[in-house]
Amino acid sequence: MSQHSAENPVKIAIIGAGAVSHYHHVPGINIDPRATLVAACDTSTELLEQRKKDWGVAKTTTSVEEICTDPEVDAVIIATPNFTHREISLLASQNGKHVMAEKPLGLNAGEVREMYHSARDNKVVHMTAFTYRFAPSMRYLRSLLKSGQLGEPRHFRSQRFLDWPETSWGWRQYKDKAGAGDLFDMTIHRIDFARDLLGPIKSVCGAVAQFTKRDVTADGKPCPPSEVDDWSSLIGEFECGAVGVWEGTTLAKGYHRNGFGHEWAEINGSEGSAVYQLHEPNTILLGKTGDDLHPVTVPEEFLTPEGSPRTTDMGEAATIFRYDLIWEFVSAICEGREAVPSYYEGLMAQIVADSVLESHEKRAWVDIPNEPV
Ligand SMILES: NC(=O)c1ccc[n+]([C@@H]2O[C@H](COP(=O)([O-])OP(=O)(O)OC[C@H]3O[C@@H](n4cnc5c(N)ncnc54)[C@H](O)[C@@H]3O)[C@@H](O)[C@H]2O)c1
Structure with missing residues (x-):
């Protein structure tokens, strides 16, 4: 069981500050008292400036490595274009960060198998964003x-x-x-x-x-x-x-x-x-x-x-259930259990x-x- 709670929330970094992060994941983090958004990473510095205002996030960077090696980050959300998921996920799980990645997890099953095995073997919580x-x-x-x-x-x-x-x-x-x-x-x-x-x-x-x-x-x-x-x-x-x-x-x-x-x-x-x-x-x-x-x-x-x-x-019914992905990811981290759906489901x-x-x-x-x- 992890030590996380509303007093010691799961510190989450978003990697890929585009549409899906803005519409699904950040609102999900904002309503979960057991989670806090500590950093945002994107290749676009212009977008990061905008997200500082939109999300009130203090730390921004263009370096995925900086996020994945930051001791102040417990978990990452990977919401970048599909071809980048594999490399980011491997770096995050090798550094002990819990990972939720957008679908499709990779470009093919070979990539996704590597991501799954690394997350599983490094004993981090892994989740596929099957909304x-x-x-x-x-x-x-x-x-x-x-x-x-x-x-x-x-x-x-x-x-x-x-x-x-x-x-x-x-x-x-x-x-x-x-x-x-x-x-x-x-x-x-x-x-x-x-x-x-x-x-x-x-x-x-x-x-x-x-x-x-x-x-x-x-x-x-x-x-x-x-x-x-x-x-x-x-x-x-x-x-x-x-x-x-x-x-x-x-x-x-x-x-x-x-x-x-x-x-x-x-x-x-x-x-x-x-x-x-x-x-x-x-x-x-x-x-x-x-x-x-x-x-x-x-x-x-x-x-x-x-x-x-x-x-x-909280809003349009067809939109707001998407916030529940964060609830599941954070619950799995807090309860020390597998997230559902895991990377295995993403692989299948x-x-x-x-x-x-x-x-x-x-x-x-x-x-x-x-x-x-
Ligand atoms: N689960 C869902 O319902 C759902 C909905 C929409 C998108 N998605 C998935 O989410 C992912 C992102 O989609 P989107 O619509 O938000 O795309 P988007 O293009 O709006 O956002 C992607 C962001 O990633 C940034 N980026 C690109 N390469 C990067 C890198 N190497 N490091 C850091 N940032 C990088 C881009 O600058 C951009 O801001 C895709 O995999 C997509 O399939 C899932």
Whole structure:
């Protein structure tokens, strides 16, 4: 058990002070009395100046090494572009820092395995930022499934449809920086929560496609064209006998939904169906045989994590559950236990996502190998 508490909070440094840190992680730290933001690191000094004002963070640096060797830092959040996660994570865990890293953990399973082994062997808490596991309706759906109320699970279905502009995605559209497009950015979350609900995936058949060049930036400047998928899909078989279908796209016109897009994930079990939707995360759709699916309010106990100071009125429902990642990371550090989802889960999702690319290339099903914990 660690010594951390509100009197001696976990000292966290953010590495990568961009969008996701600003919208998810810093608000999460700010509401957790057991955590404090002590430093921010980014390659952009201009952004760091801005973050001093936005976040009130005293220490800023462009040196990842300085953060990872700083005795005043207990834990780091890695929220940089995908191609930098491996090196930063290895440095942090080798220096005894607890690590929460953004998804995808790396550019491929080989990188992620190294990150996982280093964190595991250096006995630090390691966590993958798989955000949607934390949505209240997803947590409730999981409980209904695990308690047998949906019967034997048969089908899993996931749709993530975004209506994004067709301009450049910046670093996200180059293979050496992102690994893949929609598959690693969006579908990988859905691979993760499907595994969380139904257990290991045995075999997949996948496909990706690219429809847009994205050779112009949002402010009209030409840039090298995109190299990655903007549509990704897979069908899969789970070890438990269920089957799954996933589809993700960033080109679904008319699916803007206040910027949150369309997300639908469901389980059809032998006794009933249950549906999670991102834009209404405090409601679930339920139906038994002969019913129509109907909305049911998520019970209180699933709206926020136990003990968390987060309340449901802190902002937009589809945004504020994202603060719960920090609650889990800090809880794991304080309680001296593994974080959920750990790097191992990040590795398993990466192996499946890599297999989707392999399947597409080979035009064949790919079996998912077992991976030692
Ligand atoms: N879990 C989620 O729901 C979610 C949502 C958005 C983004 N993400 C992930 O978070 C990561 C960051 O995404 P973002 O949207 O915040 O990107 P971003 O481009 O807005 O921010 C990345 C920041 O990292 C900085 N940076 C780049 N290289 C660096 C280095 N070597 N050291 C320190 N700083 C460096 C950049 O200057 C930039 O400020 C990605 O891996 C992305 O996939 C996850």
